[in-house]
Amino acid sequence: MMLIEETTVPTGALPVAFFKEHLRLGSGFSDDGLQDDLLETFLRSALAAIEARTGKALIERTFSWSVTQWRDASAQALPIAPVSAIVDVVMVDRGGAESPVDREAYYLRADMQRPVMAAVSASLPSIGQTDSARIRMLAGFGPDWSDVPADLRQAVLLLAAHYYEFRHEVQYDGGCMPFGVSALIERHRTLRLLGGGAN
Incomplete structure (x- = not known):
């Protein structure tokens, strides 16, 4: 990861x-x-x-996270918070070829501590033994300093x-x-x- x-x-x-x-x-x-x-x-x-x-992004920006397997086939906790949007999810094979995942296959379950990318149906797309999934997300409290909590x-x-x-x-x-x-x-x-x- x-x-x-x-x-x-x-x-x-x-x-x-x-x-x-x-x-x-x-x-x-x-x-x-x-x-x-x-x-x-x-x-x-x-x-x-x-x-x-x-484990929080204070000022909003884009992050990408690569995983070789899901911890749970139906929902994957994201490593940073808060996440306001999942930009895209791409499956990458060992040769570097990329296949975008249909946006209708997943959704963001927002949470200030532990946001989750959850499957719309039974499970998230399968990751093969030599593949990985790359999740790009927009994380942070907002684009301006004033968006960050006072403390x-x-x-x-x-x-x-x-x-x-x-x-x-x-x-x-x-x-x-x-x-x-x-x-x-x-x-x-x-x-x-x-x-x-x-x-």
Whole structure:
């Protein structure tokens, strides 16, 4: 199984101005935009870390996921949330030939924690021993920063500020998140039961 981010978060969707205010950086100077690239890097890093911990895509973009077998023939849980649409499903043989799956054969069962691609009839299309299925989906709370829940927005800003403040530190801290960040994201973390199956 392999999840690929096909489109990245556009720079315009990143809250660079809010981040500057959060850091209380000065404004009105001729070099106001001097640190923008650096601030964007910290925001992207914080966004990625929060998404990894929660299993959520914060800013909407396209992902593709390849699987070699369904966990459940009637419904397959998706590896990221929230999913607003399944773009397409394609069967890929070992030679790389692609066969699109009829859109009437499946539907999205939306869920904030564990969205599912479910079969309309008895089962999803069969995956052969040398084949795989590629599911492309649109995932995220929305295309704009304001679409992200307030607690997750605050967590990203806090973590990005932590990266900014300690950018010159070289000592390894074990990868622990600051307590305030962990507390803010806790309710959004996906509880995995039954090995992450369809239910």
